[in-house]
Amino acid sequence: MSIVSRRIRLAGPALLGLLALLMALQAAADGLPHADASLPVRKSVPVLRVGEAPVIDGDLGDPVWRQAAGFDDFTQLQPSAGAPPSQRTEVRLLYDANHLYLGIRAYDTEPDRIVANQLVQGRGVTGDDHIQILLDPLDSARRGYVFFVNPNGVQVDGLTSGSNTWNLNWDGIWHARSRIDAEGWTTEIAIPFRTLSFDPGRPDWGMTVVRQVGRSSERQAWTFRDFRASTDALGLITGLRDLEEGRGLDVIPSLAFRERRDFVTGRSQTALEPALDLFYRFTPALIGALTFNTDFSATEVDDRRVNLSRFSLFFPEKREFFLQGADIFEFADLQQNGRPFFSRTLGLSARGEPVDLVAGGKLTGRLGRWNLGLLGVHQDADGEIDADTLLVARASADVLQTSSVGMIATYGDPRGNRDSWLVGTDWNFRNTTWLDGQAVEAGAWVQRSWNEDLEGDDAAWGLRFGLPNETLELRASLVELQRNFQPAMGFVNRRDIRQVDASLFRLWREPVPLLRDWRVGGEVTQVTDLDGRLESSRIRVVPLDMFLAAGDFLNVYWTRERERLERPFAVAGVLEVPPGIYTFQRVGMSFNGAGFRRLRPSLTLEGGEFFDGHRQDLRLGAAWRPNRHLLFDASGSINRLSLDSGDFITRLLRLRADVAFNVHWAWTNTLQYDNVSGNFGVSSRLRWVPRLGQSLTLALDHEFLVEDGQRLDTQTRDFGARLSYTFRI
Template identity: 40%
Template structure:
């Protein structure tokens, strides 16, 4: 379970070196070969399977399995441990029950526990992370393609957390579906009931066999159990098969989601105030059970979670993830070439944000996403208000198609059109091949990517091409590694994507080793990790080189981790680098070492502190970096946390310090009422941002929000404050399903 289970150290998608001509030939040869390969995945003979019965009586969701309907459900109790021991014997008995009717998939759970008082259940906010809690979770791959799917998770408070699988192995937690769950702790452990509406899912109505697996976490023991897993991986590629889902319905397949935001906004600098009144409407329609069309009008993002601030000591812009619901539905379809940051041809945060980073209204938008047989289809058309002075409201377009080939792989193409930041025409086309094999050499996984892109920008005739490839072998024990190579032309410009460094070749090599001793009284695992990264300009001159070596990361059975790290950097500057106001690093060749250690206490603890310390050389001076904080969860009703990042940098050109402080506090009366507050300060902006949201979630698909946003200028860390802007908003949204 990525992001929750500690499996193999992840392969890192970055970039090796060969001639340009030969690279193109190899890339297109591979793409053409992939396109002619056998179509979609078929269930492997070795995959576990279970037949699910249909029920005519729907259970009442109260968290207890005492209704007659559950007696007819199929029972799953053959779970195995995969952490800490892969396919070891579970320490506690677990029973899951499955059945379905025309409209819902039902999942029941009886999770026995020999020490019910030790059950951990401290998350009470819906759709919030729960890595520290007891939980059970399951995945559904309705197309049984071993590449995509939905992920659902429940803790003993009945709190829901969901996501969609992105790139087969990663979960995008920002997706939020509509479903119901209830849970109860009793003298034998805890029980839970879940109902997943088929209206929430895309599926092929002619496919009765779905990819499926289910798992359990026993938090105090750091123990993970699963029905179907491989190499400590829990994802669509390692899932079993749920057979016999037939005759299910999605109703008319129509969702209408009106929302209304009202409030007041005040600018204290100009003493201007405005009444906010913003109605908006989202409508989605399932053209077929596997293909969804959606339109949005006057889209409002006022209740979207704020970004985490970051300190940037590099010469290049930072990457922030997408969090807006309209862009997250079927977001995995738009993934390209395994790229994570630099070089992404489509990055949805380019839409709806102006040149100053502030939200820009979307006048209207339309989206088509889904799967037809082995084809994955995505298209997006948006008109937004002009977010840049002098630029009329642009029309922006993205289209994506890919075909499933082999057992877990795909080949596809993508095109974008439009530039929200200028009045110039811009287009990008690209093709990619992704290879994935979760059963390589018996106990490893093999991944590979090849991709090519071409941008066209008005009045530009220079090098606008980019291409690259990646090959990685993953394993939860022993050696694992990854090799990547990428080239970005000098004028490559994906206006709807993200490219913060062009005119380069980029090579990356990672190696890792995992050791998991058996029956050691205190050591759970020992990890070592090496990451070598090099960037050259297109003339072959070195620009950047980094070597990060984690000599050892020791983890005890409680989950506390201690790491020892070494870093070597080399930066070749061809022009002045203004790293801080009044501090300029001159052109030159700089080489430097830093050394550090990190201590992170397990999140399962009520009080979980963490600290990281790095010191050593930095360009032609010295740098001390300290990071720390804590998370405090005294009960399920309250949480407080602090993050602190401090740099003290001394250079011949001048000395400076940076600070980033983040304060968080959550209060949850029950699973329907929550109050989440976040305050952030950084020295780069010398400002403080406060975001506070009270949420009432009476049922899945309906929300009331009371939102307070307040900004201050600051003379120092939370001192010398002067208010600059204030916003108080009330938002209501509800999904009507037909």
């Protein structure tokens, strides 16, 4: 080990710990920060309190709307940044003791060209005409809620934190109805205060509204920074006083029927079980949750992927219980490798099969400047893995304008019979005033794990710096994960490494025929072991990355990779690559059709060297919407491998067929096959959502093994039915 490497390795964690301690002391001394008073005067609008609520039916003809204050001073974000919008938008606001109401008129000079394809509740509306609301009840300039609604009244929601990081898997209870008329389209929205975390003593909330015109991909916003809507550039809605918190109790009983048949072993299981979820607001911003006999049968299956790398893949969380308050547990902006807590380790085996959670409890929310998260579950036994109680604690404090410092701790090993601990601390800095409104970010973090069967070399740490702006985007980071760093409740797919990442991109939006914007740039990654020996490196140059004026996307790139293998590696488990140092170059292009198109194509072509041979990739897809009730989305990928050890072709096929009877009833179906595992899967969900918070789901999952490329052998069949209803007390 070199002297430099040794010094970095020893001094890094100590330095980061000192930084975190200094920031913690500052947090204790500072007052709760909100929007910086040194910024230009913020737009604001008063919200009128009413005694009689508007009827949420999409019709703005209720007399109460004529009393409401509002705004229509939108600015175009794209394609002509800073220009007046091509279509006018009016927003009006009201509130009563229980709800915040928005009435929005989206004028359109060509109402017959309004794009309203999505009719499945909760599915993405980004290709449609839609309204997006960013709401920060604490006016923290850090995090908040995002709500989308399209002209069909389809609702999508999520949480936003940090530098425009969104978690669209969160589901809150709110109400919206829309309608299209001769002047465009309208929507009425009612957001219950019980759905939000807020401070009763703070009558002014951060908010902005964004509108997208689907056919032209035009986006316009009330407030923005760097021509992007973000939580650190919100306007104010003022005068929200005497809000009704109720008893703060949500009771969600559910009844679940499950039948599982394993055709390989001949075993079958049938169960009819009740489940109960309780949510209680200790304060409007601090929520406790209890779950008993938790059932996840209605959760959608993961999209299948073929792994041609040496490292395990990352799949996002989809289960509702873990998504509630998930933003609180985020740590140091880590997306994958090195995450101290990854909720998919709970209630799922290493094989991805469900493990029963007997009970669980959670506390998430905010107290003053503090963001708090506590999670505990009792997981049932799974084969040779004993039942265990698993705990996570997370706390962070808001400091400076939009920065934070925090700590995390975990206890337990959900996939092993051993004691396991982890502690970590992180510092996240963000400023938007130094460089004339441009954002500057920096961060530092350190973690240490303790496992009873491992000793020493169990730390991890990282540094990052960025200018995450639209015109010029610069990012750099340094991360070290030691050999025995094993967060039992986290995600690590590569350890005993030091990794450096850097990227630089420049975007232009000058008027050019047929183009909306284009950018060029590149990325560099280098991974070494802790003695400084190369493990892998990657250079990616993007000479062409552009959105066409119609909203289509075209991308061209070149990559150069270098890999050092100390032991044989079987690509896709089939073709063996011997130890050695390999350098290979590849070129590729991708095209994605605009989301508003009835027939939306996608294409990716990539080819070049791969270890000791060659590889050609083809990914082809087409999503067809004959009308708003039907969607057929077919995609396939082929990887043609030709190495010294032989030839192999991987195939992955996926077909999605959705039938939306109306905005309340939807039947979604997914068929997936890959020839690496040989599995063919059918997943079907029939869902009725009369209102958010009330649902009936019928679920069928059928797994087959494809024999000899033709015959289907049934492996397992799972059928489930789940009825749930939310009572707000």
